[in-house]
Amino acid sequence: MPSFSKPQAILCDRDGTLIQDSHFLSHPDQIEWVPGVLDALKFLKTKDISVLVVTNQSGVARGYFPVEAVEAVNDKMRRDAEAATGAIAEFYYCPHHPQGQVIEYSYVCECRKPSPGLFLQAIADRSLDPTRCWAIGDRLRDLEPGLQLGMKAFLVKTGYGIQEQQDLSKSPFSDQITVVSSMPEIINLIPNESNYPQLKKFNVTHSLG
Numbered sequence: 001m002p003s004f005s006k007p008q009a010i011l012c013d014r015d016g017t018l019i020q021d022s023h024f025l026s027h028p029d030q031i032e033w034v035p036g037v038l039d040a041l042k043f044l045k046t047k048d049i050s051v052l053v054v055t056n057q058s059g060v061a062r063g064y065f066p067v068e069a070v071e072a073v074n075d076k077m078r079r080d081a082e083a084a085t086g087a088i089a090e091f092y093y094c095p096h097h098p099q100g101q102v103i104e105y106s107y108v109c110e111c112r113k114p115s116p117g118l119f120l121q122a123i124a125d126r127s128l129d130p131t132r133c134w135a136i137g138d139r140l141r142d143l144e145p146g147l148q149l150g151m152k153a154f155l156v157k158t159g160y161g162i163q164e165q166q167d168l169s170k171s172p173f174s175d176q177i178t179v180v181s182s183m184p185e186i187i188n189l190i191p192n193e194s195n196y197p198q199l200k201k202f203n204v205t206h207s208l209g
């Protein structure tokens, strides 16, 4: 396992990574957290590492549910995270699909992953240094926009992760992707801060010449 330095922020996929993938999940009652994720969010908060959720929600363009349903699920996830004394700093979602049914959302957008639009938005909103960010997801398309921007990338084996792992060798980024069992495993890759060089304390003495 390669070694990593502490990330500034983690850009994390939603369905299949933070919560179990359920076909076009659209109601807060369907939320089922991947085991250990809420504890991981709590740990990341103590380390002052922001968690940003970046998610494709093409069910909106397909006419399966309105944007309000996406926001209701996101709000419930935010509350669950806070109840566990963790935090999700922001949700970024793409409601589009090129072949959708709802005209308003059916076009080739800049934000549907693997396009980088949502990642660029998050970086701009929070003045992030992408080389100090991690991208995490269960599909290669969740990771590729991050990798193109210089992020570290982690493929989880939850959701579609096992299937995606079979295509890993075809990705131009295959040697830059670290496979982990599930999202909480990444906290083991964050170095303990006691390993960081400490700033030396010193006293300034003025000498009168």
Ligand SMILES: [Zn+2]
Binding pocket: 094, 095, 096, 109, 110, 111, 112
């Ligand atoms: Zn979009």
